[in-house]
Amino acid sequence: MKQYPLHKPIIMLNMDSLMSMPLETAAQTGRAPALQFLMERGNYFSDMVTSFPTMSVTIDSSLLTGTYADQHKVPGLNWFDVSKKQFINYGTGFRETLRMGMRRSIHNMLYQLNNEHLSGEVTTIYEDLAHMGIPSASINSFVYRGNTPKKLQVPRLLSTLTRFEDGEWTSKTTPIFSLGVFSKLRPRGIPTQIAAGNYKYTAKELRYLMKKNKLPGFTFCIFQDMDARIHFKGPLDIKGITKIDKEIQKILNVYPSWEEALHQNIWIVIGDNGHSPTGSKYKKVMIDLRKILKKHRIARVERPVRRKDQLAITVNQRMAYIYVLDDQLPLSQVVQQLKKDQRIDVIAWKEEGMIHVESGKHENSLTYRSGGDYMDLYEQTWHLEGEQDLLDLHVTKDKKVTYGDYPDALARLRGVLHSHSGRFIVVNAKPGCEFKAQSTPFHLAGAAHGSLHRQESLVPLIIAGTEAKPAFARMVDLKDFILRLRK
Numbered sequence: 001m002k003q004y005p006l007h008k009p010i011i012m013l014n015m016d017s018l019m020s021m022p023l024e025t026a027a028q029t030g031r032a033p034a035l036q037f038l039m040e041r042g043n044y045f046s047d048m049v050t051s052f053p054t055m056s057v058t059i060d061s062s063l064l065t066g067t068y069a070d071q072h073k074v075p076g077l078n079w080f081d082v083s084k085k086q087f088i089n090y091g092t093g094f095r096e097t098l099r100m101g102m103r104r105s106i107h108n109m110l111y112q113l114n115n116e117h118l119s120g121e122v123t124t125i126y127e128d129l130a131h132m133g134i135p136s137a138s139i140n141s142f143v144y145r146g147n148t149p150k151k152l153q154v155p156r157l158l159s160t161l162t163r164f165e166d167g168e169w170t171s172k173t174t175p176i177f178s179l180g181v182f183s184k185l186r187p188r189g190i191p192t193q194i195a196a197g198n199y200k201y202t203a204k205e206l207r208y209l210m211k212k213n214k215l216p217g218f219t220f221c222i223f224q225d226m227d228a229r230i231h232f233k234g235p236l237d238i239k240g241i242t243k244i245d246k247e248i249q250k251i252l253n254v255y256p257s258w259e260e261a262l263h264q265n266i267w268i269v270i271g272d273n274g275h276s277p278t279g280s281k282y283k284k285v286m287i288d289l290r291k292i293l294k295k296h297r298i299a300r301v302e303r304p305v306r307r308k309d310q311l312a313i314t315v316n317q318r319m320a321y322i323y324v325l326d327d328q329l330p331l332s333q334v335v336q337q338l339k340k341d342q343r344i345d346v347i348a349w350k351e352e353g354m355i356h357v358e359s360g361k362h363e364n365s366l367t368y369r370s371g372g373d374y375m376d377l378y379e380q381t382w383h384l385e386g387e388q389d390l391l392d393l394h395v396t397k398d399k400k401v402t403y404g405d406y407p408d409a410l411a412r413l414r415g416v417l418h419s420h421s422g423r424f425i426v427v428n429a430k431p432g433c434e435f436k437a438q439s440t441p442f443h444l445a446g447a448a449h450g451s452l453h454r455q456e457s458l459v460p461l462i463i464a465g466t467e468a469k470p471a472f473a474r475m476v477d478l479k480d481f482i483l484r485l486r487k
Helices: 020-028 033-041 056-065 094-100 102-117 125-131 199-211 225-233 239-252 258-264 331-338 409-417 475-486
Strands: 010-015 043-049 078-081 086-089 136-139 148-153 168-173 176-178 218-223 266-271 286-288 311-316 319-324 344-351 354-358 366-376 381-386 393-395 400-403 424-429 434-436 458-464
Touching (some): 010 239, 033 239, 056 125, 078 311, 086 102, 102 168, 125 218, 199 218, 225 239, 331 344, 331 424, 409 424
Parallel strands (some): 010 218, 010 266, 286 434
Antiparallel strands (some): 266 458, 344 354, 354 366
16 A cells, blocks of 8 residues: 655645635536535535635735734735825725835735735744745745745836836745746746736646645645636636636646545645625715715825825725824714715724724624623633624623624624724625725626625635644634644
């Protein structure tokens, strides 16, 4: 009988915007045979809780550090740095990125995200594995911080659009690292995109490692192509799943059989966020925060923040941050204006050690903090006062808490409210609706994500090649699970 190593290589495939219902449909109808094989030979979870906001940079930061945003400090795709009075954008829609400054946005994404914004107080799985003497690989991920200093090359044509005029910059990455034109594994590989190459390129990079017997202890790959398609086609579209499944078939075909691929490796497949279908009537579904808060002077993204500006707004599709820059303006006054719009289902802020939650749909309020005599299903303890229905909390007589429409809501809301400094309010749009501010992209008659709602917060998880399972089906529990597999 063939002997296999005790610690098999772990391959994690992150399919951006993979959702359980279309995945199950594709598998059951024979349009995703590779994913079906992994589901049937392994453990399948349809309801893993992702991070919040449900935007890729925050989710990947939670995945790789095993923490929510209160610890890893990456608050979203769009946020505002109060200390520097700067809008931080990692690349959203073209118009918004152009207004904020193309060079600054690219610099945020390629350099500052890993070297400044991702907290040094937490470690990534790559850093922890390196301390254990285990190499790792990152393919196609913008969150990549590891222990290996690496010079990343900037093509000449792109250098004029970045702050890397000398043609390179140095970051600490994984020992094996691939990110579009900046770093590639195959000597003759030609990236089809500037960064984050398409699903075929990602699969070819992974297959190259397998064929060259260079697969490290842990490899993380992202297939990012489905997100843009679902924004326009809606959340039930399965064509993107079918395309990526064909590449996964080719990956499994590197081995003598698919069963052999399971014997030699541990396979983890995840989605990072779901999508909420959006309506087609602009006035009904688009929540224009600038109009709701028009009584106040709102900072504009294309110019420096002025002393007289009272508010700054950053939108992450179906959630948004509203920063109150004027110390004389009470948070409660802004909250009351937001409550007039019934499409805003969660309004939250922190004050005097407590988290306050209100809504455009309810009159009552909820306050809470961590530590107390209520315990949720993730063994987190809380002190709760007020209307529990605001977060759809289900509480038993013995003070056990489970979650409904907003999975792990207490911890995830606490995470974003402690993710960075400043006086700010977090708002969440009800399903079908989306926030808009200055030049932010929107997705009429398509789909969007970003919110706390279960539609975007519950994603699939497949684990094959081992019987082991994470402590809980949450994104933040995967790092410890992977490290346990390597010990």
